[in-house]
Amino acid sequence: MRFKEVPWYAFLLAITLPIVALYALLFVQSISDEVVGLIPVNLTLDNWEFLKDGNIKVPGTTFQHYPNLYLVAGNTFLLAVTVAALEVVFSSLAGYAISRYKFRGRSSLLALALILHSFPGITLLIALFYILNLLGLYDTLLGVIIIKVALDMPLDIWIMKGFFDGVSWDMEMSALVDGCSRLQAWWKVILPNVRNGLMTVIIFGFLSGWSEFIYVLTFISSQDYWTFSMLVYALTTGEYSYIDPGVTSAVAIIYMVPVVLFFLFAQQYLLRIQIAGKGVS
Amino acid sequence: MKHKYLLFFLAPSFLLILVFFLIPVVITLLISLTDMDYSFQWNWVGLKNYEEMLRDPIAYKVFQNTLLYVFTTLSLFNVGLALVISLITVHIPERVGSGFRALWLLPRITPSTVYALLWLWAARQDESALFNWILGFFGFEPVNWIHRHPWLIVILVNGFVGTSFGMIIFTAALKSIPSDYLRAARVDGANTFQVIRYVELPLIKWPLMFVTAYQTLSLLTSYEYILLVTNGGPGYYTTEVWALYSYHLAFAQYGGIVKFGYGAALATVLVVLGLIMSVIYWRVFRLKEMMLEPKIEV
Numbered sequence: 001m002r003f004k005e006v007p008w009y010a011f012l013l014a015i016t017l018p019i020v021a022l023y024a025l026l027f028v029q030s031i032s033d034e035v036v037g038l039i040p041v042n043l044t045l046d047n048w049e050f051l052k053d054g055n056i057k058v059p060g061t062t063f064q065h066y067p068n069l070y071l072v073a074g075n076t077f078l079l080a081v082t083v084a085a086l087e088v089v090f091s092s093l094a095g096y097a098i099s100r101y102k103f104r105g106r107s108s109l110l111a112l113a114l115i116l117h118s119f120p121g122i123t124l125l126i127a128l129f130y131i132l133n134l135l136g137l138y139d140t141l142l143g144v145i146i147i148k149v150a151l152d153m154p155l156d157i158w159i160m161k162g163f164f165d166g167v168s169w170d171m172e173m174s175a176l177v178d179g180c181s182r183l184q185a186w187w188k189v190i191l192p193n194v195r196n197g198l199m200t201v202i203i204f205g206f207l208s209g210w211s212e213f214i215y216v217l218t219f220i221s222s223q224d225y226w227t228f229s230m231l232v233y234a235l236t237t238g239e240y241s242y243i244d245p246g247v248t249s250a251v252a253i254i255y256m257v258p259v260v261l262f263f264l265f266a267q268q269y270l271l272r273i274q275i276a277g278k279g280v281s
Numbered sequence: 282m283k284h285k286y287l288l289f290f291l292a293p294s295f296l297l298i299l300v301f302f303l304i305p306v307v308i309t310l311l312i313s314l315t316d317m318d319y320s321f322q323w324n325w326v327g328l329k330n331y332e333e334m335l336r337d338p339i340a341y342k343v344f345q346n347t348l349l350y351v352f353t354t355l356s357l358f359n360v361g362l363a364l365v366i367s368l369i370t371v372h373i374p375e376r377v378g379s380g381f382r383a384l385w386l387l388p389r390i391t392p393s394t395v396y397a398l399l400w401l402w403a404a405r406q407d408e409s410a411l412f413n414w415i416l417g418f419f420g421f422e423p424v425n426w427i428h429r430h431p432w433l434i435v436i437l438v439n440g441f442v443g444t445s446f447g448m449i450i451f452t453a454a455l456k457s458i459p460s461d462y463l464r465a466a467r468v469d470g471a472n473t474f475q476v477i478r479y480v481e482l483p484l485i486k487w488p489l490m491f492v493t494a495y496q497t498l499s500l501l502t503s504y505e506y507i508l509l510v511t512n513g514g515p516g517y518y519t520t521e522v523w524a525l526y527s528y529h530l531a532f533a534q535y536g537g538i539v540k541f542g543y544g545a546a547l548a549t550v551l552v553v554l555g556l557i558m559s560v561i562y563w564r565v566f567r568l569k570e571m572m573l574e575p576k577i578e579v
Contacts, residue, residue: 005373008369008372008373009373011369012366012369012370012373012381015362015366016381016384016385018441019384019385019387019388019441020384021403021411021415022399022400022403022411023387023399025399025402025403025411026395026399029402034409035409036409036414037409037410037411037414037415038411038414089293090293090294090297091294093289093290093291093293093294094290094291094293094294094295096290097287097290097291098291101284101287101290103284103287109291109295111563112298113298114563115556115559115560115563116298116302116559118495118498118558118559118562119555119556119559120498120499120501120502120503120551120555121302122502122503122504122505122524123309123502123524123527123548123551123552123555124302124305124306124309124548124552125527125528125531125532125548126309126312126527126531126541126544126545126548127304127305127306127308127309127312127545128301128305129531129532129541130308130312130321130541131300131301131304131305131308133321146297146301147301149297150297150298150300150301150302151301151302153294153297153298153302154298154302156294157294181285181286182285182286183286183289186286186290207390210392211390211391211392211393213392213393213394213505213509214505214508218532228392228394229392229393229394230394232392232394232395232398233394233509236394236397236398236401237401237509237512245402248398249398252394252395252398255392255394255395256391256392256395259390259391259392260390262390263386263387263390
């Protein structure tokens with residue numbers, strides 16, 4: 001480090017410190033009775049006791065205010081996995097067709113996907129609420145799943161199309177010449193060559209399902225279908241919220257673990273989504 | 282048959298897009314012409330909701346709030362700080378630089394409810410809350426940050442998430458500048474500031490415009506973090522923004538009054554804006570070039 005670079009490091013450090021401090025607070029909070037700034041008072045693991053049976057208790061009451069943690073974890077996992085699975089299957093089908101087939105309306109479909117991918121789906125909340133009620137999908141995880149998949153689909157199709165474009169035609173031609181049908185060629189020859197694209201869509205879909213908040217808040221009313229985002233929301237600001245930061249931070253950490261793991265192992269994919277997905281190459 | 286499997290490939294995703302994306306756009310427009318409430322009756326009222334919007338003093342306040350929110354967050358964080366961070370981190374050793382950038386990605390990948398929770402705790406009123414504790418060393422009195430400075434907190438909360446998008450794109454753009462250019466400028470006697478000002482910034486003009494345009498739309502329609510941190514308060518619509526107002530009208534009115542019609546009219550403004558801007562990106566940022574026809578056809 002040269003002397004004249006010191007102010008730059010200092011600046012970078014100063015603006016990044018709040019982020020580090022916020023996450024340190026979460027961690028310290030979860031293993032202590034009380035926190036003064038970032039200093040723990042009385043280290044303890046009591047906050048994690050709910051892991052035994054999954055019941056989060058409100059001090060001084062016997063009524064069960066919150067759904068069981070393991071039920072919530074299961075719902076969240078189901079939502080995330082289903083969203084990821086549907087997104088990867090649907091987008092690798094459509095992305096392939098748009099990349100490799102020449103047909104009438106191809107460019108309109110692609111233009112549609114491109115225009116919609118930057119369109120904020122969140123503005124359609126009222127209409128989606130209406131449609132879900134019409135289809136009897138209000139207050140079901142399936143309703144949230146379908147909406148997530150539909151709104152993510154334009155971006156996913158675009159990502160997959162980009163990866164399919166990168167597979168050489170010769171490879172596909174030789175598969176077709178050898179007697180594969182288009183479907184077999186797609187499955188046996190092309191898909192193994194776009195593994196990175198598939199991973200990208202799966203990770204993106206999983207994280208987007210795992211973290212979803214607004215659609216769950218709006219389209220789910222029964223506690224039986226709560227996901228982690230609703231549980232953390234209720235523990236912080238909800239109707240029966242009791243402010244026990246220790247337990248709340250323990251729940252929040254559990255919620256964050258898969259996200260951080262994905263983040264550590266899949267940073268290369270995440271960066272690629274940001275860049276490939278957002279129209280800059 | 283030539284296109285034997287075409288429908289099989291395309292149908293699932295485009296059916297979903299049709300039913301849960303395109304039709305909702307139309308339904309939003311239609312609901313905005315009714316006074317629909319929770320009974321889902323289609324009572325057509327023409328443009329009444331739009332007339333109400335023009336007269337509604339809350340809508341006017343919310344409109345001003347939205348401009349303040351979008352302009353400040355965008356200029357200070359989503360473009361400003363994003364550019365500063367990417368410029369600094371590409372000019373220092375790569376390992377350190379990418380470490381800092383990874384930290385800045387954390388707020389974006391953290392589930393929104395957890396991230397909001399961290400700010401709610403840090404900004405609490407008591408002396409032992411993080412912000413008051415730190416400022417206490419400098420002799421500041423403890424305050425309830427969300428009540429005293431709601432906009433500061435709203436902008437910081439959104440800004441720390443928003444910075445990473447521009448940061449990633451600017452970093453990628455800066456890294457793709459051929460090092461010959463930078464070396465040539467150095468040989469000609471340019472210092473670091475001059476290299477940034479006269480070589481690097483002009484070369485990342487397009488990414489800069491793209492991030493500005495893209496993030497303007499994102500900020501206009503985003504309200505998740507505001508809902509979680511201030512929920513539009515404290516007090517009378519202090520930090521309520523346009524999209525959040527639409528949400529509150531439809532899903533969280535005090536006293537259980539549900540105004541889907543009026544809420545949809547407010548949403549329609551954003552839908553139309555969103556469609557126009559999406560088309561503009563497509564044209565201006567030459568996305569059309571990515572739509573080249575397949576090279577051969579079997």
